[in-house]
Amino acid sequence: MGLASSDVEEANHTAHSPFVTAYDEYAVRAFEMNAVDYLLKPVERSRLRATLNRAQERIEHAEIVEEQTNRVGHRDRGVTS
Numbered sequence: 001m002g003l004a005s006s007d008v009e010e011a012n013h014t015a016h017s018p019f020v021t022a023y024d025e026y027a028v029r030a031f032e033m034n035a036v037d038y039l040l041k042p043v044e045r046s047r048l049r050a051t052l053n054r055a056q057e058r059i060e061h062a063e064i065v066e067e068q069t070n071r072v073g074h075r076d077r078g079v080t081s
Helices: 005-010 027-032 045-076
Strands: 019-021 038-040
Touching: 027 038, 038 045
Parallel strands: 019 038
Antiparallel strands: none
């Protein structure tokens, strides 16, 4: 069974997960939804490893941005850590 278009539309716009499927028809939409990658089965181990590393980097980047945003928000409100 493939990835339904409704599944792609319901996906988080800041997706940190790759789409893995045997079908290529939703690849463009997945990237529009900011997917880390779109892997077609069978997946090569090296490609999966690179994709998971990229997902981890996105997660870490998002955490840093959130932390900095919180600091700026606290500073703007006169709150100190």
